[in-house]
Amino acid sequence: MIDLRSDTVTRPTQAMRDVMAAAPVGDDVWGDDPSVKQLEELAADMSGMEAAIFAASGTQTNLIALLCHCQRGDEYLVGQTAHTYKYEGGGAAVLGSIQPQPINNEVDGSIALENILAAIKPDDIHFAKSRLLCLENTTGGKILPLDYIDAATRLASEHGLSNHLDGARVFNASVELGIDVKEITQYFDSVSICLSKGLGAPVGSVLCGSKELIKEAHRWRKMLGGGMRQAGIIAAAGIYVLENNVKRLKEDHENAAILGKELAKIPQLDVDLEYLHTNMVFLKSSEGDFSALSHFLEQQGILIDARYTARLVCHLDISREDILTTIAAIQEFYK
Numbered sequence: 001m002i003d004l005r006s007d008t009v010t011r012p013t014q015a016m017r018d019v020m021a022a023a024p025v026g027d028d029v030w031g032d033d034p035s036v037k038q039l040e041e042l043a044a045d046m047s048g049m050e051a052a053i054f055a056a057s058g059t060q061t062n063l064i065a066l067l068c069h070c071q072r073g074d075e076y077l078v079g080q081t082a083h084t085y086k087y088e089g090g091g092a093a094v095l096g097s098i099q100p101q102p103i104n105n106e107v108d109g110s111i112a113l114e115n116i117l118a119a120i121k122p123d124d125i126h127f128a129k130s131r132l133l134c135l136e137n138t139t140g141g142k143i144l145p146l147d148y149i150d151a152a153t154r155l156a157s158e159h160g161l162s163n164h165l166d167g168a169r170v171f172n173a174s175v176e177l178g179i180d181v182k183e184i185t186q187y188f189d190s191v192s193i194c195l196s197k198g199l200g201a202p203v204g205s206v207l208c209g210s211k212e213l214i215k216e217a218h219r220w221r222k223m224l225g226g227g228m229r230q231a232g233i234i235a236a237a238g239i240y241v242l243e244n245n246v247k248r249l250k251e252d253h254e255n256a257a258i259l260g261k262e263l264a265k266i267p268q269l270d271v272d273l274e275y276l277h278t279n280m281v282f283l284k285s286s287e288g289d290f291s292a293l294s295h296f297l298e299q300q301g302i303l304i305d306a307r308y309t310a311r312l313v314c315h316l317d318i319s320r321e322d323i324l325t326t327i328a329a330i331q332e333f334y335k
C-alpha cells in the first residue's frame with residue numbers, strides 16, 4: 001500500500017521496535033520512568049523550554065496547555081481552521097469551560113493582526129477574559145513566517161495574553177526553513193509537538209513550557225486519565241524519532257514538491273503550489289469531488305484523503321518510487 005492519507009500512518013521500523021523493547025521503564029505517575037524523563041529532557045532541550053511532559057496525543061497536550069493557561073470563563077483566540085478549535089471535539093469548552101474565540105485564517109494560514117486585536121476583549125463584565133493566543137505551525141502544511149509569529153505573539157503579550165503553539169508539525173517548518181526549531185518556539189510560552197506525525201513514532205506528543213506550567217500540566221494530565229505507567233516503552237520511540245527522524249523530513253518535502261509539480265501539469269487539477277511548503281499536497285478538481293479518483297487509486301494500492309479537496313501527505317513510509325508510481329496512476333486516471 002502507498003498510504004498518502006496522512007503522516008500519522010507510519011509504522012515503527014525494526015530499529016525503533018528494538019529500542020522500545022530494550023527501554024528501561026518505571027512508573028511514570030510516580031515520576032520513576034527513566035525513558036519518559038529522558039524524552040522530556042530531550043524535548044525541552046530541543047525546544048528551548050525549561051521542561052516538558054509526555055502525553056498520549058497532540059489533542060491531549062493541546063488540551064492540557066489550554067487548561068494550564070486558561071481558567072473557567074477565560075477564552076483563547078484561535079484560527080477558525082485550527083486543530084485546537086475545529087478538530088479536538090470542543091475539548092477546551094467541554095472539559096475546561098474555556099470559550100474559544102475562533103478567528104478567520106488568511107490564505108497563508110495566519111490570523112491577521114487587526115483581527116487578533118479586534119478579538120481581544122476589554123476588561124468588562126460582559127466578556128469572557130481573553131487569556132491566550134493559539135497559533136498553529138505548520139498549518140495545512142503551510143509555514144507561518146517568522147516575522148508574523150513575532151508580531152502576533154508580541155501583540156498578544158502586550159495585551160496580557162499568553163501564547164501557545166500547536167506545533168504538531170513544527171519540525172517540518174524548522175527543517176524546511178533551515179533553522180533551529182528554537183527560532184520558532186522562542187516566541188511561545190508553550191508548544192505542543194507530535195511525535196507520531198511525520199517523525200514516525202507510533203504514539204505520543206510532548207508539551208514543552210516553563211517548569212511551573214509543566215508542573216501544573218502533570219495535574220491536568222492525571223485528571224484527564226493520561227497518567228501512564230511504564231510509558232517508557234512508547235517514550236523510547238519518541239527519543240528515537242527526535243534523534244533520527246527530524247532532518248529527514250526534508251525528503252518528505254522534496255517528494256511533496258515533485259508530486260505537486262507533476263500533478264499541476266494535469267489540466268483537470270488545481271494544485272496549490274504557492275503554499276506547498278512542506279509535506280502536504282492539496283488538490284482541487286474541475287470535475288468536482290475526488291471519489292472516482294480515490295476509488296481508482298485504491299484498486300492500485302494507493303490511498304488518499306479525498307473529499308471536496310484531496311490531500312496527499314508525504315512521510316517516512318513514502319519513497320521517491322512511491323511518488324513516481326502515484327504520479328503515473330493519477331496521470332492515467334485523467335488521460
Ligand SMILES: *Cc1c(COP(=O)(O)O)cnc(C)c1O
Nearest residue numbers: 057058059060083136166168194
Ligand atoms: C495531528 C494534530 C494534532 C494532534 O493530533 P493527535 O491525533 O491527537 O495526536 C494537533 N494539531 C495538529 C495541527 C495536528 O495536525
